[in-house]
Amino acid sequence: EVQLVESGGGLVQPGGSLRLSCEASGFAFSTYTMNWVRQAPGKGLEWVSYISFSSSTIYYADSVKGRFSVSRDNAKNSLYLQLNSLRADDTAVYYCARYRVFGTASAFDIWGQGTMVTVSS
Amino acid sequence: EIVLTQSPGTLSLSPGERATLSCRASQTISSNSLAWYQHRPGQAPRLLIYGASSRATGIPDKFSGSGSGTDFTLTISRLEPEDFAMYYCQHYGISLWTFGQGTKVEIK
Numbered sequence: 413e414v415q416l417v418e419s420g421g422g423l424v425q426p427g428g429s430l431r432l433s434c435e436a437s438g439f440a441f442s443t444y445t446m447n448w449v450r451q452a453p454g455k456g457l458e459w460v461s462y463i464s465f466s467s468s469t470i471y472y473a474d475s476v477k478g479r480f481s482v483s484r485d486n487a488k489n490s491l492y493l494q495l496n497s498l499r500a501d502d503t504a505v506y507y508c509a510r511y512r513v514f515g516t517a518s519a520f521d522i523w524g525q526g527t528m529v530t531v532s533s
Numbered sequence: 534e535i536v537l538t539q540s541p542g543t544l545s546l547s548p549g550e551r552a553t554l555s556c557r558a559s560q561t562i563s564s565n566s567l568a569w570y571q572h573r574p575g576q577a578p579r580l581l582i583y584g585a586s587s588r589a590t591g592i593p594d595k596f597s598g599s600g601s602g603t604d605f606t607l608t609i610s611r612l613e614p615e616d617f618a619m620y621y622c623q624h625y626g627i628s629l630w631t632f633g634q635g636t637k638v639e640i641k
Contacts, residue, residue: 416577447630449578457570457578457621459630471628507577517584518625519568523577 414438414522416508421527428498428531434491434508434524442486445511447520448493450504458504461493462511476502498531505529535559535624537633545641552609554636556622561602566625569598569607572635573618581620582607612638 420432434446448460461482462471470482481494491508505528509520536559546552556567564585572578580589582598585605595610609616617640622633 456619456635457572457623457632459632462628462630473629509578514583514587517565517568517587519580519583519589519623520570520578521580521583521589523579525577 416510416522416524418506418508418524418527421506421529423530423532424498425533426499426531430495430498430529432493432495432506432527432529434493436489436491436510439510439522441489446484446491447509447511448482448491449507449509449520449523450502451507451526452501452504455504460506463491495529498529500531503529503531534629535562535626535631537622537624537631539620539622539633539636541636542634543637543639545639546612547641548612548614550612552607552612552616552638554607554609554620554638556600556605556607556633558603558605558624562624562626564601564605567598567600567605568623568625569596570621570623571616571618572621573615578621609638614640 415437418434424430445464447462463482479497483492505526507526508524510522512521538557540555567585569582570578581596586598597608599606619635621635
């Protein structure tokens with residue numbers, strides 16, 4: 413079964429750090445580009461970060477640039493998101509999502525269940 | 534940056550009815566760059582449509598996507614209980630992905 417499982421969320425104080433993980437199974441993880449997407453309470457989906465299969469290309473949303481860092485370990489079928497200098501508005505469920513190319517189109521075709529990050533004192 | 538505006542914010546319908554959801558882009562976009570997702574509370578988002586009109590694997594044909602330019606539509610032909618959820622359109626540009634604010638389809 414194709415699956416993504418996030419972990420590492422929790423309660424952290426403003427200014428603190430957290431590292432999220434996403435473990436992939438059921439597909440050739442090393443051949444897929446991956447993304448992080450978040451959803452703040454009562455809000456919609458917000459794209460956070462993109463990392464290519466080889467880690468050679470990385471993008472971030474302006475809202476997290478300079479504070480968050482994405483990485484992956486293809487040998488461990490794992491994706492990571494390092495969250496630093498956390499603020500209250502980073503409170504959200506964080507999802508990892510697989511990026512798939514369909515000819516000339518593309519989309520996020522597999523998503524995890526998410527891990528909750530709460531930033532509060 | 535492309536802004537996607539979804540309407541209506543909430544759609545109140547009965548099972549068996551047809552749902553028509555709109556996604557309008559702030560400027561012309563390629564149909565290849567437009568996708569639709571379903572998101573039920575507490576669950577992982579689910580890809581429904583990519584390339585504006587192609588159904589993802591395992592998506593029933595009651596879901597259909599259409600549109601071009603700046604106006605795109607997701608249609609659910611006959612609503613079933615499991616279809617009551619949030620729906621988001623998404624666009625990808627150069628190094629940036631954006632979502633609409635979502636349409637909630639609720640039971641009337």
